[in-house]
Amino acid sequence: MATMAGTVSKFCPTTTFENIKESRLKSLRNPNMLQFSGTSAMQYRLLCTKESSYQKLKAGSTIYAGSMDVERPWKTSDARLVLEDGSIWRAKSFGATGTQVGEVVFNTSLTGYQEILTDPSYAGQFVLMTNPHIGNTGVNPDDEESSQCFLGGLIIRSLSICTSNWRCTETLGDYLAKRNIMGIYDVDTRAITRRLRQDGSLIGVLSTDDSRTDEDLLEMAKNWNIVGVDLITGVSCDAPYEWSEKTDSEWEFKRGQHSTGEYHVIAYDFGIKHNILRRLTSYGCKITVVPSTWPASETLKLKPDGVLFSNGPGDPAAVPYAVETVKDIIGKVPVFGICMGHQLIGQALGGKTFKMKFGHHGGNHPVCDLRNGRVDISAQNHNYAVDPASLPEGAEVTHINLNDNSCAGLAFPKLKLMSLQYHPESSPGPHDSDLAFGEFIELMKTNKV
Numbered sequence: 001m002a003t004m005a006g007t008v009s010k011f012c013p014t015t016t017f018e019n020i021k022e023s024r025l026k027s028l029r030n031p032n033m034l035q036f037s038g039t040s041a042m043q044y045r046l047l048c049t050k051e052s053s054y055q056k057l058k059a060g061s062t063i064y065a066g067s068m069d070v071e072r073p074w075k076t077s078d079a080r081l082v083l084e085d086g087s088i089w090r091a092k093s094f095g096a097t098g099t100q101v102g103e104v105v106f107n108t109s110l111t112g113y114q115e116i117l118t119d120p121s122y123a124g125q126f127v128l129m130t131n132p133h134i135g136n137t138g139v140n141p142d143d144e145e146s147s148q149c150f151l152g153g154l155i156i157r158s159l160s161i162c163t164s165n166w167r168c169t170e171t172l173g174d175y176l177a178k179r180n181i182m183g184i185y186d187v188d189t190r191a192i193t194r195r196l197r198q199d200g201s202l203i204g205v206l207s208t209d210d211s212r213t214d215e216d217l218l219e220m221a222k223n224w225n226i227v228g229v230d231l232i233t234g235v236s237c238d239a240p241y242e243w244s245e246k247t248d249s250e251w252e253f254k255r256g257q258h259s260t261g262e263y264h265v266i267a268y269d270f271g272i273k274h275n276i277l278r279r280l281t282s283y284g285c286k287i288t289v290v291p292s293t294w295p296a297s298e299t300l301k302l303k304p305d306g307v308l309f310s311n312g313p314g315d316p317a318a319v320p321y322a323v324e325t326v327k328d329i330i331g332k333v334p335v336f337g338i339c340m341g342h343q344l345i346g347q348a349l350g351g352k353t354f355k356m357k358f359g360h361h362g363g364n365h366p367v368c369d370l371r372n373g374r375v376d377i378s379a380q381n382h383n384y385a386v387d388p389a390s391l392p393e394g395a396e397v398t399h400i401n402l403n404d405n406s407c408a409g410l411a412f413p414k415l416k417l418m419s420l421q422y423h424p425e426s427s428p429g430p431h432d433s434d435l436a437f438g439e440f441i442e443l444m445k446t447n448k449v
């Protein structure tokens with residue numbers, strides 16, 4: 001057996017129901033060979049067990065069919081990850097092919113790989129998922145955190161050979177291939193993670209190109225650097241735009257609490273995640289998103305109620321122009337910084353940022369609010385941190401990461417400023433810290449009266 005309608009050369013070809021000939025369908029009635037996306041499990045069972053019941057499938061449903069010569073999971077290694085420490089990891093490729101360099105970081109989230117893939121803060125990095133089984137829910141159009149995948153590549157232990165989720169519209173492999181993002185699987189992610197924890201983040205090269213020697217790839221890894229590079233310009237928007245989408249009512253967990261358009265917030269896009277915008281809108285903000293290079297004077301001219309400095313990729317010390325913008329705005333209007341925004345605020349106050357050993361990436365980081373002792377489990381994604389000892393008088397460390405006591409939040413009440421090193425918008429991750437958006441609203445409210 002090789003195909004259902006059309007020419008199919010690889011595992012998981014897609015076709016649509018209308019294209020499938022009845023005779024073909026009967027001959028393919030084998031649960032191991034068929035899998036449906038956009039249809040329910042019940043429909044799947046009906047199709048597999050009852051004559052003609054495939055007619056109950058909605059026209060246009062996508063059907064994936066496997067050929068007998070499936071590539072996975074018996075495919076042999078066709079990719080290498082070469083780390084700058086000289087170690088070589090053989091793996092199987094999925095998604096795009098080619099050669100790509102980046103910094104390897106590990107993420108401990110159990111769910112939410114699509115949100116992670118579309119978080120622009122991962123530009124220049126390979127994300128290694130410590131959760132071993134990835135791809136089982138496929139991807140869908142609603143879980144995108146930005147318009148693109150900016151990360152360098154994805155490293156996983158086991159790639160699910162099927163998808164099972166009512167929202168799934170595409171397999172992870174097809175999605176990554178379309179976006180030209182490389183992925184590897186069947187690699188010892190535990191061993192790589194332990195190495196990163198021991199030795200710190202490492203630069204690596206992913207390659208499916210047999211013509212390149214291990215030495216070539218090692219040289220490439222050694223000659224590449226992510227420190228001191230401005231990665232924000234590559235991910236920020238080109239021109240200002242308005243944002244008005246709230247958290248979808250199906251997913252809203254704080255129903256009926258918020259009003260609309262009460263506060264005008266200018267959000268600096270250093271690589272902003274959509275859920276920051278959705279949460280602020282749900283909390284009653286009208287948002288204008290502006291590019292990273294948008295002048296502070298233009299922002300102040302608009303007389304916003306508050307300014308948000310977003311998350312973003314790379315080294316905060318490599319973007320002095322953004323620090324200057326933050327400097328020109330703080331003290332004049334209430335501000336909220338998230339992740340990169342927090343680090344830029346730290347620098348704008350005269351403090352220093354430093355690169356951590358392997359950073360924090362995942363949805364299970366405990367942070368303590370030192371003002372009241374409350375502990376949140378938070379979503380995090382950063383490699384740099386603010387050195388609290390370098391901050392001027394008046395700046396308070398409001399939150400610490402309980403894993404290593406690093407600075408996780410700042411406030412400067414006189415300047416109406418608050419910032420968090422982690423992600424109160426989560427997506428993916430727990431919602432504990434959503435309260436921070438409410439705090440920002442309070443900051444704007446007290447400034448208004």
Ligand SMILES: NC(=O)CC[C@H](N)C(=O)O
Pocket residue numbers: 121310311312313314315316338339340341381382383384385
């Ligand atoms: N999520 C972010 O904003 C990341 C911040 C910064 N680029 C870091 O890696 O520390």
